[in-house]
Amino acid sequence: MTLSTSPRVVVGYDGTPTARAALAVAAREAARRGRTLLIVHAEDEGWDLVRNGEQGLDPLAEAVELVGTTLPRGRVTVLDRLGPAATVLCEQAENAELLVVGRGNVGLLAVLMGSVAIDVASNASCPVLVVGDGGSAAPETGPVVAGVDRHHAEEVLEAAFREAELRGAPLLVVHSWSSLHWLGPDGLVTFDADSELLREQHLDWLHDLVDRYAGKHPDVEVTQAPREGRAADVLLSASGGAGLMIVGTRGRGPVRGMLLGSVGQKLVRHARCPVLVVRGDDPERTT
Template sequence: MSATEPRITVGVDGSAGSTAAVAWAANIASRRHLQLKIVHGLQIAGLYYGGGMTGIGAATLFEAVQADGERAIADARALAASVDKDLVIVTDLPNDPPVPMLIDESRNARMLVVGRTGTGGFADMLVGGTAASVAAHAHCPVAVVRGRHDSTDVPESGPVVVGVDGSPNSEQALAVAFEEASLRGVPLVAVHAWSDITYEDTRATARILTQPETLEEGEQRLLTERLAGWQEKYPDVEIGRNLVRDRPRHVLLEESETAQLIVVGSRGRGGFTGMLLGSTSQALVQHAGCPVLVVRPEPTK
């Protein structure tokens, strides 16, 4: 395969969350007959620049960090190979900070996969915002592999769930979600929570308060219209609908406890202008009970 051929890329660091991400990414790559690329950012320069470390001290640190990185890569490669012995696996161990390295890797990836937590090269993955930053800036969909009850127990059963709000980014998420459901042979649940008034303007809020029945009919029509074309394209996918008057993140977090995958756009119709990662996708990345696939808007031609 060429360096620019689409692949599944996974960031590793040796943590339990990273291990779960590798196994999940290997399964995805195997199912799609794609190359799997395993990457680990050493970020050695950041460890001792300005710290006065020279000579033997710096060399010892370099060797220790490099050995840890090589071990993480080797363990991840062995795990991925155990998932599929015929899987084509490549690795990289650059001396780069994790966020810019992963964003750069996303240029040639069909999907970028990271774990729910991290250590070493991916320290404080969620607390420090690494996963959110990657999801906000990547050039391909980003999967954050999470398990039930904030663990690494990643579910393998249940439907694919997609958030629908009628925005262009939501349409892109729908396309990805239908493909995922079809490849997995599971139902797709389309969730449309239509009264997230947190980001609605004053006039819309007033309509929600004064004309709920009329609004609900309109939102039902929106969901039906958005699903119509996809039902024809993927006749093998059984579709369920969940139309509720609630905030999207509340409903999707609840759905994540029985789903095997949640698919959302990076930001929807209610987000602040210029916000790269909306409140719903941010909440799911940090708290969902299953893997979350965040779909970025396609570049403007």
């Protein structure tokens, strides 16, 4: 069960450098939003026995000390739980405003064994902010970058304008597309389409979409960035120098990472700024 149903910021902490970066970002987000911070330490039973046998190792006490300059002690709660980290974090993030996690390993082992960040981004009921090792030093003045497509545009833009307002930051709305291809006898062949007409269609869609939201948020400086190219490559390039990137996912499901999508997974693993994953209503999702 969760400790509270009031909106709050939840962060996973295990004492690693990535977790410290996530903790710093989570404390700033709680202060920015006027919320309390719940610091969650979760581990499997075997690891708990090892930790208890070590002297002076107290991740939660360390975490409280680390956030002391950002949040008063009365706004910080800690929780130690046995169990898989992703499961515990998703449980505690029910009704939360934001869940913050460190990116963790991004190499082959993470791909084979799974990632806590990928799991919670795919399954948590609230927005998930994924932070890399350098996340605590991410530029506070950097723009908010929103990656929009025809599947997640509404929820991503709602979150993007809100986050830009919270930060007093400009908003860059990125939308990409690529030419149609088919696999011919000699390899990948570009479909014979009117590239200029395709470009105009995507630009018209993007302009109409952004204009609808910009009128509701007149104080946000917004720039549209239509790009031809692979979505993951375009967004990874845009993540350099950004303060935050926002992408969407379809919802929760039983298969690890499936609903986050290949683009979202690549950004969670490799973006050069914190990545906020938001979800829309999916009537077919399983909980």
